[in-house]
Amino acid sequence: MLTLTCPYCGVAAEETELTAGGEAHLKRFGPGSSDDDLETYLFLRENPKGVHFERWRHSFGCGKWFLAARDTNTLEVFGTYPAQSKAPPKPIKDAITAKRPGWSWREFK
């Protein structure tokens, strides 16, 4: 039963108010892409023990999708930010670095 703060409405939402949406920052591969790229997009996920980026929707609140950076092992939340982000914003990355120096996740570090 996590609590995550919705970056849109500011509510510290109980997990029952939220819907989990899997891994964040997926890049969509459509027609013209290679089989490998399609496979990565559809099926391959990080599943780390540690720093992770996830999609969440404040379904039973304001309805907005947002992204969360958290540690799957310690349940620490480094921050939440709008879904309209191609990469984790600097304050989020800084917050992770402060706690987990040398972290990396996919192409981000």
Add this chain to the structure above:
Amino acid sequence: MEQTAQLGGRAVVDGAEIDGQQAEDWVAATHQALAKMDNVTIRTRMMGAGVYDHGYVIGYERLTDHDPQLDGPRHRLWRIRAKQIVTATGAIERPLSFAGNDIPGVMLAGALRDYLVNWGVSVGDRTVVVTNNDDAYRTALALQAHGLGVPAIIDARSAPSGDLVAAARAAGIRVETGAAIAKVMGKTRVTAVALAAQAGEGGVLEDIPCDAVAMSGGWSPVVHLWSHCGGKLNWDAERAMFRPDPKRAPTGAAGEGFVVTAGSASGALTTGEVLTDAFEAARAAIKAAGGKPKAGKAPQVTVVAEAPLEPVWLMPQGASYELRAKAWLDFQNDVKVADVQLAAREGYESVEHAKRYTTLGMATDQGKLSNINGLAILGDALNTDIPSVGTTTFRPPYTPISMGSIGGAARDDLFLPIRKTPIHGWHTDQGADFEPVGAWRRPYAFPRKGETVHDAVTREILNTRENVGLLDASTLGKLLVKGPDAGRFLDMLYTNMMSNLGVGKCRYGLMCSENGFLIDDGVVARIDEETWLCHTTTGGADRIHAWMEDWLQCEWWDWKVYVANLTEQYAQIAVVGPKARQVLQAMGTDMDLSKEALPFMQWADGRIGDFDARVYRISFSGELSYEIAVPAAQGRAFWDALLRVGADFGIMPYGTEGLHVLRAEKGFIMIGDETDGTVIPQDLNLGWAISKKKDDYLGKRAQERSHMSDPERWKLVGLETLDGSVLPDGAIAVAAGQNANGQRNTQGRVTSTYHSPTLGKGIAMGLVHNGPSRMGDVLEFTKGDGTFIKARIVDQVFYDKAGEKQDV
């Protein structure tokens, strides 16, 4: 929250002097002081059942179990979100492992003392105390103080010291040191114990007659609430216990610990230690929660010197097999010392494997009594120590809680509130046979008096084909998609083009997942230049709405599109059948409902009777059909008016089964029947609904994969049994030969199957290997009872192939 009815734990039973007061008085005074504070809530008979992520705690309160005459619920589950949690959960006494420790009359020393002090219950006239620590001496002293006999204290330690030992000796109680119980005598009741040397192998020195045995193998802190959310433990060899490691507390959202243990739960054993630890725990928790603890010091306790315990895992240490096979570890699951040793010999070296091989710790107490003793025996058998063997995982709840408390008010009508259309009340009044569709209840059929459901379905279908039927279609999803980029957006969501749909026109569309599989279908209407109304399946409305929001918020967030779910804003009623137009004209209308003015697959707004209506000329039955949306609040009145006016034309409502059969007669697919999450539009011969002009749509790339474009995929066909009977739902078509597992090969399966009243025979649709090119072939379908039924592959459109009836 306090699990029992009384505050104060063991101190009240065992007695102690705290700040110059008797423990009982000190507890009462402290309770009183706390109860007066506005910001303190005290609940007794309430167990901290579980600690979860980010400070979420559940408290299980038993309100009337102790007094069933009281009003109100028996149990209540409290859901609490705490900044900091102090767990003062105490410790549990461990049994000692000696032969016959399960014979009635053998009890934990603390339990025997509780019976005596709390309830005045004497377990036996002569109680032998057997121990490896000082605490059990309290039982001996209490028994003697109450005038009961203690023939001997059998202490495994060679030279016990301390105030309690001295007190026992001074009271004249016989104390045997370095001693053990070889075995307990008696069958249904203890009659004596055989005294032996702890260092030996069970050679009997003397039989001591008695009728009860009080045993104590030391105390294990209750670390469950600490461990539930990830708190880690250290093995304290001196105290022979797992203790919480404050440096590795469960962490919350900020990455800081949010649980602090206090007292015996931390591993403190004496009253002085307990109070000092609890005082520090409270200070730490207040600080961590952002408060400022008041200055002060821990309550002072008059010290009773206690000597350390000596770990004893088997009594006597060299007990023979015969004795070990009678020395119980898990009393509920009948696991003995010899069983765990056997598990180790058999190679079950992991504690998790040994547990499952022996069932040690799998009883309702979940190892609270037996785990440490079992781990020690396993460690000894593997020639390693307890921390190397490890512990099993502690999972909430601490002890079982009732399902009623978990369910709470979410029961009966409140469990999953039923969604009702504006016309639901009429359906109920008619005694409709309902079926669940999503969270809705839809009428399956409307049986008349003396009529079976099957007969009702037949009547409703025939009447719709011959006269006119009425369907409550309000549950269908209605998603309004609006904005400058709405057309572009719908072109991505549907497999076909929606951007070029003319205003006033309707088009059937398919939606696929990014994995290429069909997820929904429905008719889309172009309302104006920037607005489309998308009909979804009944069960798909919320899901597809969320699906649209996901793409708009997370992928194409710069597209100007707004989606509103209008499903419940309108009542939608289908007027279906050859006389549909006559009924609407008889209602009185300012609309021209002729074929020329409002042709098939178009819509128009107007007045029908006294109602503002939007009329869609769409058909899921193959008949002349108008689906009419009116504001939800007018739905029931509109329905009643249609029934009244339509009576002259033989109007009858039909239910979802009629709807299903009507569509199957026309070969129309149904999401969830013809699709199951593995079916693509191409499998259903719906290639015509897939745009060749579009560069992209959701699922397009996935459908290009070799397996998706494989010509060997099973494809949709119609099926007709040779004898006119109805194929079983989901029946499999068998093929020649067997697969690698010795099962019959298969070549198809039934997806929809009904008796068609219109045609007077069984009709079905199914997915069949190379189906469309095998028209006329006869397949064998399993009936599920070892017999087969033959069916011929036919066109899936059984009724009005040319589509003339709907286009009049």
